[in-house]
Amino acid sequence: MPRFTPYPRGFVLSPDPIDTQRLPPHYRASWIVDAWHFAHDPIREPALAVDEATGWFVLVHGTCFAVGDEDVADVAPWLLAKCLRSESEFLDALDVLAGRHVVVTGDPTGATVYQDAAGARSLYYSPAARLVASHAHLVQDIAPHPPTPPELGPTTVTATWDLTPWDGILALLPNHRLDLDSWRTQRFFPRRSNAYAQWPVEQRLDLLEALWHRELDALTAAFDDIAVSVTGGSDSRVVLALSRPHLPALKGFTYTARRDDEGNAWTRSLSRDERLVRQLLDIVPMRHEFFVHGDKSAPVGAELTELLRRNSLGNHGRWLIPHYNRSLPGDDVIHLRGNAFEIARGYYGPTRDNDTVDEVRRVFTEKAAQRLADGSRAELTDRQRDHVDSLLERLGYQEELWGYHRLDLFYWEYRCGRWLAEMLNENDVSFDTVMPVNVRAILEILLSFDLEDRAAGVAFAELINRTFPVLNFVGKNDDRNLYEQVRDAHDSGTRSDGSAWLEAGMRVVGEDGTVLEDGVAADQADLQLPLRHFVPGRAAARRIGRPAGPGTLTFRFHSPYVSPLAREKFIYRLRVNGQVLAEVDGAAWAEMSYVTVHNLGAEDTVDVNVAALATMTRPSWSTATRAYLDHLRFTAREADGPVRVATSNPYTQYPVLTDEAGVALRDPGLVSTGPTQTGAGSP
Structure with a gap:
């Protein structure tokens, strides 16, 4: 059912007692190994494993499945066993985790916090308040902070790396972990060269498909209803193709524009999506529904508006939430999205010549600097420039990155780790959301392809061709099908x-x-x-x-x-x-x-x-x-x-x-x- 309570699916963690009067009233609080205070939304219970001999523990909160070649029934004790053997084994285990979750490891004297691969489970922390939480507003509710200085520029999730509207509340970014002794972050990925780059293409894609199918098997076993976003684009097409064995169990939805509303590029794009999806539905065995932008039968309302404002720092598609709640009202619903495929598409233009810190700084400036009246971007302020230089060093962009392109990592951590995570926070009022590609091993496989192949989408077209080839026939973001495109070209x-x-x-x-x-x-x-x-x-x-x-x-x-x-x-x-x-x-x-x-x-x-x-x-x-x-x-x-x-x-x-x-x-x-x-x- 819809979660009309603040910070659904969220949590708070601290080494100190948390003032329960400042927590959402429905949250449950407990102590972990008598050292760490943990509070959470009871819609999902955390999984906890403790080694009695050492006091070492692993806590997993959120949607989490191990999809590697080991048969894992309970993730927390499996991770604990890896952790007790070696850090290397533990990190390798994180690489095959799917879902949207937080993992905490430690003992009574110290702990470390990890996210899922794409940072879909947003994590915010305040060193001064000694708090970690799932939502920036939740940290601010418990321990108020002053506003971020205006000279640091915009602090929206689309214009910053780790800043928030509040000074001292920071975001944890993908591929980094937070040490709760020092309250500092450290990069833990990449930690070696991409091994898949040496594999034959067929072997790479075989492994990717195996990881994906194990994840879909786990999701369909764990949830009563699985919804999937369907668009006319390529990412959605790959999700449908790889999920082919499970399509009868999925319910698709597509948002579109009213018939009389094609007045701008966005609504025209929605209408094109509807046309393409209707073609797909002729060949895809799936229940499906269209949500129409401007449909007044599902208003957002003041209560929901305020709830969404607190849940997310972003505003992506709040008009959709009542449609979700009406169409998928159950408690046991999971939503699949394809967005994280973007990590491997070279969105920030990686080439063999621009794998440099200066290029990362240039792209950040293009994204984060204030926009002037003429549409151009201002220079970074001195405070912004100092912050960026500090981040480039603190986030490890100056270090050896084992052949991974800095612009790929930048898009992964800067864009997906902030904007995408907040978009999912917005949807939490309706349901939890996972991206099946959000497995670090899958992302590594996709990033193992040459830059030119990635720019051309070779791996994605091959995956569709291997699993559901007729889906390549319907145009992707193009009203013409494959035949019509070839015909028009010749x-x-x-x-x-x-x-x-x-x-x-x-x-x-x-x-x-x-x-x-x-x-x-x-x-x-x-x-x-x-x-x-x-x-x-x-x-x-x-x-x-x-x-x-x-x-x-x-x-x-x-x-x-x-x-x-x-x-x-x-x-x-x-x-x-x-x-x-x-x-x-x-x-x-x-x-x-x-x-x-x-x-x-x-x-x-x-x-x-x-x-x-x-x-x-x-x-x-x-x-x-x-x-x-x-x-x-x-x-x-x-x-x-x-x-x-x-x-x-x-x-x-x-x-x-x-x-x-x-x-x-x-x-x-x-x-x-x-x-x-x-x-x-x-x-």
């Missing part, structure tokens, strides 16, 4: 009448025109700026081929992304002989545009490019640059003047070009071209 009837064509592959150029890469493939598009080149001055270009001779070129151009908030991040340009004759902001227009280039000479070359105007680090920005060119046609005719360019896009600009003396060569939309001319607008 059907000369729509691509071209044969008189003009796109030359194979893109060419990526630098600010001075130097070719950085050639023959680059776009992802499901004709033109796209790769994330690794999303820095000012770089552009991806696609040349349009045609027969020799003068004439007129026409084609249709479509860039589906539009957002007023995303202006001045990238730009599309039409060039003749390297001169920019027309350009348009990449986020300005999402409709089809019809382009004419008239009076082309026999030797003139034409290309379309997309150029970066700002440095962007999220893969979604590269996706936003996708563009499509079709209906290419070249009509031979003698030129009757200078080149003329016209488009139906109302946001198109026509730069005025000048000769070497500074004299304008054309009116807007016109230019005299020739192989010897130069223009100032080339990327």
